[in-house]
Amino acid sequence: MVSEDYATRAIRDMVRVLAKMVLNEEVVSEPSEDSPEDQLYRKLLALADAGEINEAENLLSEELDTENLEHFRLAMAFYLHLNEMEEDFLDEHDYSKEEIADGVRSVGENFGYRYDFELLV
Numbered sequence: 001m002v003s004e005d006y007a008t009r010a011i012r013d014m015v016r017v018l019a020k021m022v023l024n025e026e027v028v029s030e031p032s033e034d035s036p037e038d039q040l041y042r043k044l045l046a047l048a049d050a051g052e053i054n055e056a057e058n059l060l061s062e063e064l065d066t067e068n069l070e071h072f073r074l075a076m077a078f079y080l081h082l083n084e085m086e087e088d089f090l091d092e093h094d095y096s097k098e099e100i101a102d103g104v105r106s107v108g109e110n111f112g113y114r115y116d117f118e119l120l121v
Contacts, residue, residue, distance in 0.1 A: 007097040011083045011104060015076050018108045023069060028076040037070040044078050051093040053082065057103060066110050075107040 019028045031037035040063055047056035060078060065071045082090070082100050090096060108114065 007101075008083055011097065011101050012080065014101065014104050015080055015083075018104065018113055019076060021113050022072050022108070022111055028073060028080060030077045031070055031074045035070070037068075037074045041074040041077060044074075045081055048078070048082060048085075051089075053090070053093050053095045057099075060103075064107070064110060066112075069111075072107065072111050076104070079104045079107070 015028055016026065019025050031041050040059075044056045044060055047053070047059065056078070060075060063071075064075060079100055082095070082103075083097070087097070
């Protein structure tokens with residue numbers, strides 16, 4: 001689907017721009033293995049992969065520490081993971097590309113960076 005491809009690319013680009021602004025890195029990597037952030041990241045992925053995407057996002061919101069740049073990294077990696085999920089899976093679990101874009105935008109704003117981008121899908 002053309003709009004899905006566009007949405008996936010647009011979200012990936014949004015993450016890339018925010019990563020450059022916040023981390024001064026072109027690519028967002030997963031948190032370092034065996035770190036506290038890695039443990040949270042793995043828990044988020046397990047929930048999301050089980051279809052509990054809203055629950056995972058709620059956990060991310062509860063645990064997000066805006067003083068810790070590794071939390072920015074794990075949040076962006078989490079949203080990139082969601083972005084790569086099949087649209088049918090997202091639909092089955094009442095989640096959308098727009099919500100992924102909103103989550104990325106919200107995390108960026110929590111870390112003091114505003115990204116004005118309207119995702120049209």
